[in-house]
Amino acid sequence: MINLKAIYVIVLREFKRFFRQRGRLMGTIARPLLWLLIIGSGLSNLVGEEGGLSYRQFMIPGIIGMTILFSSVFSTISVVWDREFGFLREMLVAPISRLTIVLGKLISGTLLSAFQGFILFLLVPLFGFSLDPVEVIQMVLLLILVSLSITSLGLLIASFLNSLEGFNVIMNFMVLPMFFLSGALYPVKALPLFFQYITWINPLSYGVDSFKHVMIGSSGDFGPDFPLAVDLLFLVVFSAVMVLSTSLSFERRQ
Amino acid sequence: MIKVEGLTKVYGPITAIKGIDLDVEEGEFFGFLGPNGAGKTTTINILCTLLKPTSGRAMVNGFDCYTQPHRVRSSIGLVFQEYTLDNDLTAYENLIFHCYLYNMSRRDAERRIGEILEVVDLWDRRDSLVKHFSGGMKRRLEIARGLLHRPKVLFLDEPTLGLDPQTRLNIWDFIERLRRMEGITIFLTTHYLDEAEGCDRVAIIDRGEIIALGSPEDLKKGLEGDTVYLRTSNDREAKRIIEERFGIEVGTIDGGLVFQVRGGERFVPKLFNGFPIEIVSVNIKRPSLNDVFISLTGREIRES
Numbered sequence: 001m002i003n004l005k006a007i008y009v010i011v012l013r014e015f016k017r018f019f020r021q022r023g024r025l026m027g028t029i030a031r032p033l034l035w036l037l038i039i040g041s042g043l044s045n046l047v048g049e050e051g052g053l054s055y056r057q058f059m060i061p062g063i064i065g066m067t068i069l070f071s072s073v074f075s076t077i078s079v080v081w082d083r084e085f086g087f088l089r090e091m092l093v094a095p096i097s098r099l100t101i102v103l104g105k106l107i108s109g110t111l112l113s114a115f116q117g118f119i120l121f122l123l124v125p126l127f128g129f130s131l132d133p134v135e136v137i138q139m140v141l142l143l144i145l146v147s148l149s150i151t152s153l154g155l156l157i158a159s160f161l162n163s164l165e166g167f168n169v170i171m172n173f174m175v176l177p178m179f180f181l182s183g184a185l186y187p188v189k190a191l192p193l194f195f196q197y198i199t200w201i202n203p204l205s206y207g208v209d210s211f212k213h214v215m216i217g218s219s220g221d222f223g224p225d226f227p228l229a230v231d232l233l234f235l236v237v238f239s240a241v242m243v244l245s246t247s248l249s250f251e252r253r254q
Numbered sequence: 255m256i257k258v259e260g261l262t263k264v265y266g267p268i269t270a271i272k273g274i275d276l277d278v279e280e281g282e283f284f285g286f287l288g289p290n291g292a293g294k295t296t297t298i299n300i301l302c303t304l305l306k307p308t309s310g311r312a313m314v315n316g317f318d319c320y321t322q323p324h325r326v327r328s329s330i331g332l333v334f335q336e337y338t339l340d341n342d343l344t345a346y347e348n349l350i351f352h353c354y355l356y357n358m359s360r361r362d363a364e365r366r367i368g369e370i371l372e373v374v375d376l377w378d379r380r381d382s383l384v385k386h387f388s389g390g391m392k393r394r395l396e397i398a399r400g401l402l403h404r405p406k407v408l409f410l411d412e413p414t415l416g417l418d419p420q421t422r423l424n425i426w427d428f429i430e431r432l433r434r435m436e437g438i439t440i441f442l443t444t445h446y447l448d449e450a451e452g453c454d455r456v457a458i459i460d461r462g463e464i465i466a467l468g469s470p471e472d473l474k475k476g477l478e479g480d481t482v483y484l485r486t487s488n489d490r491e492a493k494r495i496i497e498e499r500f501g502i503e504v505g506t507i508d509g510g511l512v513f514q515v516r517g518g519e520r521f522v523p524k525l526f527n528g529f530p531i532e533i534v535s536v537n538i539k540r541p542s543l544n545d546v547f548i549s550l551t552g553r554e555i556r557e558s
Contacts, residue, residue, distance in 0.1 A: 011356035017342045086338040093302050094355035095327040 006090040010104025018112055032063045051220035059221040061211035062184025064117050065204050068147050071116045076154030080167045099121055100233040113147035120196030138214045146207030148237045152242035159249040163195045184208050188225040205239050206231040255280045255439045261310035263296050270296040272462040285453035286443040293462040294443040298411050302332055315406045331400030335412045337392050341385035345395055356403035370398045374428050390421035407439045446541040465550050474541040480518030481545045484511045485534040492531045
């Protein structure tokens, strides 16, 4: 049912493409740094410190979440891309199951996003955080889990779409609201109740929140909004549901 | 090797193929001809398990295309109309990707890739990115790729579409060479009729139905000798006179007349002798598959 060699080669292909398209790695590093250096500096002067943290430091878990959001979405575009440029047919007529293709795309998208999030995480000492080995390990595991949840959501959407245009429209209507309603730029509890409801169904909220548990930890205004157990539970269940729906959607459609 | 019985595909109000039957022998070079939209691609998509038939049955290599898709997929190689290579990978990487999808061992894959790249003359370019390849090179690479996993049947769906005549000839050279080397069954769809002349047998499909089946020679035998194309200053009058004088049925085709006659080159002087209408041009052609198509449907294959 699942062909490991095929999964391996699908993942390998995505990694080769990632490193061959130089702009992608640059974008990964440049976009979040712009947010932190420019927006972070400006707002830090307005907002002031809270429990020993500057606003810019508060933003860092959110900006890592943003990096994962963008890179996961970009990875899942590859499904639509492959469909539009015909390469998907090469995979669809191979003697492998649809689930194998979905898993290949899921694993490659997850690892690539987690990798990009990790590169950014390695830069946090520049902004006054210290890194200890336990934190690094916790973060790596969380980065993978959060990447998995967002990539699986992106794959589900991509499985319904035929054109890059359609994908762009949907993503523009989803990606930015997901980012703004995730607690990345302000604590969830600072939002009006209606918007808070939306953050509760947004996987990125729980992802960013879990990063806050590791990096900020304290329970002040800048601290996490949900218990860590809730974050983990939501992310695991959400990913499982998405992966299952994506496989079904692929099986049915092609 | 390929067996199709009463195959039908309905898309909403449109019936793309209407209960077709086909039987392709092992090792045969089979041509599937017809104008665009006749149902060629629909048939191929069913045969290669990408599409579910509405009714009827399709078997490849003894496996049912709908109920045993994996078995069928292992038995076939495909070259699609559109390019399906990854431009950001090298030629070699595209091929190794394919081998692993078909569960070949690394050693077998490497040996096979070397062997086939030599035949299609791309061994020297194996480490170049495919995006730098010309259309003809990409096609050759795709044909090579379709054969890597040693399929029983190779499907070529309009393999030379959009290529210049020189490159088309060149591609056919390679296909011929690979065919001799592998002894494989080939199922070709095309609307370039000259390419189908070399097939062992052809089926002509029009509007979802097979309207002729046989070797190119047999199909052409059914025609009344040569085809004469005639342009005159008054086609309507000329048509009437020829029909009256020689008792032949004359058709009209994009601004001219067309009819079939035995021994065309001896017939034309007889026709010109005392013909009351000015003749602008005349063209005699030995029967081709295109004429078969015209005589069956009254249309040219390329324009319909």
